[in-house]
Amino acid sequence: MKQFACSNVVPGCDGVVTGQTDDEVLDAAARHAADAHGMTEVPDEVVTQIRAGITDA
Ligand SMILES: [Zn+2]
Incomplete structure (x- = not known):
C-alpha cells in the first residue's frame, strides 16, 4: 500500500489517502482535495508535490 x-500540501490538514499504486493515491488525493478543499x-x-510525498504504508 501507498x-x-x-x-x-495543505498544512494542518489531517487527511490521509491510500492506494495500491502512486496513481491510485493521486486519484484519491484529487477526490480528497475536491471534497475537503474545494479544489x-x-x-x-x-x-508533483503529491508524488514526492507518497510513502509506503
Ligand atoms: Zn486535506
Whole structure:
C-alpha cells in the first residue's frame, strides 16, 4: 500500500489517502482535495508535490 498525508500540501490538514499504486493515491488525493478543499482541479505542481510525498504504508 501507498499513502499520502495531505498535510504535505495543505498544512494542518489531517487527511490521509491510500492506494495500491502512486496513481491510485493521486486519484484519491484529487477526490480528497475536491471534497475537503474545494479544489476542483489539481495543478501540475501539486501533482508533483503529491508524488514526492507518497510513502509506503
Ligand atoms: Zn486535506
